Structures are given as structure tokens and as C-alpha cells.
Amino acid sequence: MADGGKSTMRLFVLMATLVLAACAPAPAANRADAAHGRRLATVMGCVSCHGERLDGHLFEENPAFALAYSSNLSRILPRWSDAQIAATLRTGRRRDGTALWFMPTFAQAPLTDADMRDLIAWLRTVKPTGTDHPGIVKGPQWAVALGHGFSDSAAQATRLAARAPLDAGGATATGRYLARIACAECHGPDLKGPKDPQPGDAPDLVVAAGYTPADFRRLLRTGEAAGGRQVGLMSQEARHRLHALTDAEIGAIHAYLSARAGH
Ligand code: HEC
Ligand code: HEC
Structure with missing residues (x-):
């Protein structure tokens, strides 16, 4: 009887542990x-x-x-x-x-x-x-x-x-990845823009290297380009899409684009 009680107890403890394990947050x-x-x-x-x-x-x-x-x-x-x-x-x-x-x-x-x-x-x-x-x-x-x-x-x-964008080394890999999924759609798979750019086309993202980190963040968050300019599609897309990037992501993109421009 006593033994049966103990094993029931052990079973209960085991079950409780399993339930807790199932409820515990999985590793991020x-x-x-x-x-x-x-x-x-x-x-x-x-x-x-x-x-x-x-x-x-x-x-x-x-x-x-x-x-x-x-x-x-x-x-x-x-x-x-x-x-x-x-x-x-x-x-x-x-x-x-x-x-x-x-x-x-x-x-x-x-x-x-x-x-x-x-x-x-x-x-x-x-x-x-x-x-x-x-x-x-x-x-x-x-x-x-x-x-x-x-x-x-x-x-x-x-x-x-x-035509993947230039690999500027492991330290800038996150920024390169983010640029591929967030900027390449318009700036081109290699981020070089069109071969024969017309007014209003998305340019080679070497232009980003001329931006201070603060101005770059303002462009992506609000659509205001350096010098207080409103540009075309870029300003609109910053307000619709790119504003959702975090400060860390914007910093990583800027660091990558600056490193890329130096190659
Ligand atoms: C530039 C505009 C554009 C973007 C950005 C875009 N889509 Fe689409 N998507 C379309 C259009 C237009 C269609 C209709 C089919 C086609 O491409 O001709 C479509 C079709 C689809 C389909 C196929 C559904 C079906 O059977 O008709 C899926 C799934 C889909 N999109 C998911 C997504 C997801 C998820 C994202 C974001 C990661 C996304 N789309 C981003 C324009 C877009
Ligand atoms: C939906 C299209 C689109 C996407 C996505 C996009 N851009 Fe642009 N971008 C443009 C266009 C078009 C221009 C040219 C100016 C204009 O007409 O708006 C431009 C211009 C720029 C400029 C130059 C602004 C100036 O000083 O005149 C920078 C820098 C820039 N984009 C950075 C980015 C970065 C970084 C991303 C990704 C995080 C990105 N863009 C994503 C379309 C886009």
C-alpha cells in the first residue's frame, strides 16, 4: 500500500515535471x-x-x-x-x-x-x-x-x-543580409541600381556611405533624405515599410553599405 502510494507520488511528480517542461518557454x-x-x-x-x-x-x-x-x-x-x-x-x-x-x-x-x-x-x-x-x-x-x-x-x-551583393566580411554579414531582403527589391540584387539609371530610379547604394548614421536613420524612419529633401518612391517606402527596421538593424545596414562602398 505504502509502496503503491510512493510510486503514484513519483508518477505524479514525473507528470508535473513533464507538464511544467511543456509550459516552460522554449529557448528563444x-x-x-x-x-x-x-x-x-x-x-x-x-x-x-x-x-x-x-x-x-x-x-x-x-x-x-x-x-x-x-x-x-x-x-x-x-x-x-x-x-x-x-x-x-x-x-x-x-x-x-x-x-x-x-x-x-x-x-x-x-x-x-x-x-x-x-x-x-x-x-x-x-x-x-x-x-x-x-x-x-x-x-x-x-x-x-x-x-x-x-x-x-x-x-x-x-x-x-x-548578382548577389558584395561580401564585405563577417562583421557586416547582418547588414548585408538585411539589405538583400529590404533594399534589393528596388536597388537591385547587387544593390548597384540599374545599369543606365534614369531620374527617379533607385541608385547604387554607395550613396548611403555619404550619409551620417543619424541622417541615414532619419531617411529610413521618416523618408527625409540628407539636406531635408523629400525624394520620390524612397520617401514613401520609408514611411510605409522601412520605418519598421530597428535602430540596430539600420545601424547594421549603414555599416555594411559603408564597408561595401570602400571596396
Ligand atoms: C511588389 C509587390 C509584392 C510584394 C512586395 C509581395 N507580394 Fe506577394 N504577390 C504580389 C502579387 C501581385 C501577387 C499575385 C500573383 C503574381 O505575382 O502575379 C502575389 C502573390 C503572392 C502569393 C501567391 C498566392 C496565390 O496563390 O495567389 C503569396 C503566397 C504571396 N504573394 C505572399 C507574399 C508575402 C508573404 C510577401 C512578403 C514577404 C509578399 N507576398 C510580398 C505582389 C507582392
Ligand atoms: C520600393 C522601392 C525602394 C526600396 C524598398 C528601397 N528604396 Fe531606396 N530609393 C528608392 C528610389 C526610387 C530612390 C531614388 C529617389 C526617389 O525617387 O525616391 C531611392 C533612393 C535611396 C537613397 C538616396 C537618397 C538621396 O539622398 O537622394 C538611399 C540612401 C536609399 N534609397 C537607401 C535605401 C535603403 C538603405 C533601403 C533598404 C533598407 C532602400 N533604400 C529601400 C527606392 C527604394
Whole structure:
């Protein structure tokens, strides 16, 4: 009897320990951080392009070229597994193999597994809303654009993979990574801007080396460029997206871009 009581007690202690272990916070490295995922979704433009509630909207509104909606992710993603979402962001193809055309896959593919997990954790918190949108309606200029090198997101990512930004050494690796996922979409996969820049194009990010850390932080937080200037798309995107970078991340990007400019 006494022995039976003791072993019941031991079993209880064991159970309690197991329950406590299950409730105890997992080490930070293994726990998905949805708040960090929300910041990533802001900085990487998921929220700008798919909308605050991820319900999508008319995105490309040029009938001669195309009418295209950004997808209603709030309704689509609950039907997808985490692995399917990650694979789509890394490859630029849907789980059924169909191509995406306007997704900046080349700037999403470099996401680390940990950041991908946090991003998906936040996507999982978004409630289904709105309606599904029609597929792309292609206009006569679509074929012309294809002839000039326009391609689907997967082919674009494959083509641009060879143009990774300069590696300025391990001490600047974080800044380089952040620039790839936050700046490359417009400033180019190698951050060099277009070969033949026109007014309003995103320039080679060597310009960042001319910024003091404080001016650089002001640009990314408020959109105000050095000398108190409002620029075009950059000012707008700083207010919509880039403001969500932390001071430490902005510092890391500036340190990398300064080191890169010195090479
Ligand atoms: C520059 C605008 C843009 C950005 C930035 C963007 N998307 Fe998209 N995304 C689109 C458009 C437009 C589509 C519609 C399909 C296409 O590309 O033609 C789409 C499609 C998708 C699809 C496919 C859904 C389906 O089956 O139709 C997923 C998943 C997706 N986006 C997730 C994301 C996530 C997550 C992010 C942020 C990491 C993101 N997108 C950033 C524009 C964007
Ligand atoms: C959505 C597109 C887009 C993204 C994303 C983007 N930029 Fe820009 N950026 C531009 C454009 C376009 C310009 C040229 C000025 C203009 O027309 O706004 C520019 C200009 C700049 C300039 C020069 C400003 C000046 O002094 O005239 C700096 C510095 C800069 N960007 C840094 C960054 C950094 C750093 C990131 C990533 C953290 C980034 N940008 C992300 C589009 C973008």
C-alpha cells in the first residue's frame, strides 16, 4: 500500500515535471516570434503590396500591359501548409506549380529559416477577410515586355541569383543580409541600381556611405533624405515599410553599405 502510494507520488511528480517542461518557454532560438514576423512583413513589403489585412487589391492597373491583383493572402494561406508558403516564397511558384509574376522572389529567397518561421507565424494570425481576386488579364504589351526580358518571378530569381551583393566580411554579414531582403527589391540584387539609371530610379547604394548614421536613420524612419529633401518612391517606402527596421538593424545596414562602398 505504502509502496503503491510512493510510486503514484513519483508518477505524479514525473507528470508535473513533464507538464511544467511543456509550459516552460522554449529557448528563444526555437520559438516563432510573430511580432518579429509582422516587422518583416512590413519591411519586405508584403503589407504594402497585399494590403494591411492581406486581402489584396488591384496592383497593376495598366490595361495595355496587364490588370493584376495582389492575392488575397488572408483567404488563401489558411489552406496552405507552412512548408508550402516557404517554398512559394523561396521559388516564386505556387504549390500547384503555377508561376507568380509580380512577387519580388529574388529579394525573398534569401530569408533565413528562422526569419521565414517568424514571418509565417505572423501570417497565421491574420483573419480571413474580403474576396478572392481574378487572375491576371494580359494586354497587348505583355508579349512585348516578355521580348524585352520581363519574366516570371521564378525565372527572374534564377537569373538574378548570380548578382548577389558584395561580401564585405563577417562583421557586416547582418547588414548585408538585411539589405538583400529590404533594399534589393528596388536597388537591385547587387544593390548597384540599374545599369543606365534614369531620374527617379533607385541608385547604387554607395550613396548611403555619404550619409551620417543619424541622417541615414532619419531617411529610413521618416523618408527625409540628407539636406531635408523629400525624394520620390524612397520617401514613401520609408514611411510605409522601412520605418519598421530597428535602430540596430539600420545601424547594421549603414555599416555594411559603408564597408561595401570602400571596396
Ligand atoms: C511588389 C509587390 C509584392 C510584394 C512586395 C509581395 N507580394 Fe506577394 N504577390 C504580389 C502579387 C501581385 C501577387 C499575385 C500573383 C503574381 O505575382 O502575379 C502575389 C502573390 C503572392 C502569393 C501567391 C498566392 C496565390 O496563390 O495567389 C503569396 C503566397 C504571396 N504573394 C505572399 C507574399 C508575402 C508573404 C510577401 C512578403 C514577404 C509578399 N507576398 C510580398 C505582389 C507582392
Ligand atoms: C520600393 C522601392 C525602394 C526600396 C524598398 C528601397 N528604396 Fe531606396 N530609393 C528608392 C528610389 C526610387 C530612390 C531614388 C529617389 C526617389 O525617387 O525616391 C531611392 C533612393 C535611396 C537613397 C538616396 C537618397 C538621396 O539622398 O537622394 C538611399 C540612401 C536609399 N534609397 C537607401 C535605401 C535603403 C538603405 C533601403 C533598404 C533598407 C532602400 N533604400 C529601400 C527606392 C527604394
